[in-house]
Amino acid sequence: MDSSQDVVSAVMQHPAYQELLRRRNRLSLLFFVIAICIYAGFILTLAFDPVLFGQPLGDLTMSIGIFCATLVVFSAVIMIAIYVWISNKVFDPLLAQIIKDIK
Incomplete structure (x- = not known):
């Protein structure tokens, strides 16, 4: 194959x-x-039951809303890490094999 386009x-x-x-x-x-469900659940809870998010979390000074927002952020980080792991372990070797087959 001569050109990169080929x-x-x-x-x-x-x-x-x-x-x-x-x-x-x-x-x-x-x-x-999954991300839309997590985020939409958070926003809809905030919209329709804001009092829930204002309540303290047990004996802590942190509110339920801050705790849930932190969970939303952590869920995004975890999903990114899982996607990168799958990409490195599954997708990248497959692509390398395809390129090897072509050349």
Whole structure:
């Protein structure tokens, strides 16, 4: 293959690459839905029951709202870490194999 354009088109037409795209898109959609549910749940609770978020958390001075907001942020960090781990362990080796097959 002479040009980089030929390599790109060969990779895009490779059946394993099409499977890789499907798997990656499914995983991305799953994480998107999870993130939307977590964030929407937080916002809807804040909108319809703001008194709940103002209550203290047990004997602590922290409110339930601050605790839940922290959980929302941590859930995003955890989902990013899981996606990066899956990408490094599954998607990157598959892409490397596809490129090896093409060249």
